[in-house]
Amino acid sequence: MPSPQTLAALRAFVAERDWDQFHSPENLAKSISIEAGELLECFQWSPDFDQEQVEAELADVVTYCIHLANKIGVDLDEIVMKKLESTKAKYPVELAKGRMTKYTKLSEAPE
Secondary structure (H helix, E strand, O other), rough: OHHHHHHHHHHHHHHHHHHHHOOOOHHHHHHHHHHHHHHHOOOOOOOOHHHHHHHHHHHHHHHHHHHHHHHEEEEEEEEHHHHHHHHHOOOOHHHOOOOOHHHOOOOOOOO
């Protein structure tokens, strides 16, 4: 997850510009979706991509995710680990390994 230095730099950037007033959870969630669309656009017509452009768009997505987590008062490490535990339960290794089947169909025989 982001280092304390990265968090401090992001918070300072926003504070210097007085942008926190615009960072409602709703606006941040919208921004995540918009930036994710821009990231996806990097792959729109080809699996080939411009590394620098992908990194810039990925940084935008991650930055807004960090801002949203900060705004709603959650620890990113904590929520990711919690989600990982629930996902492990949905996708047990013995059923999911090497398969991209949705968890609701894992009990079915592999195709």
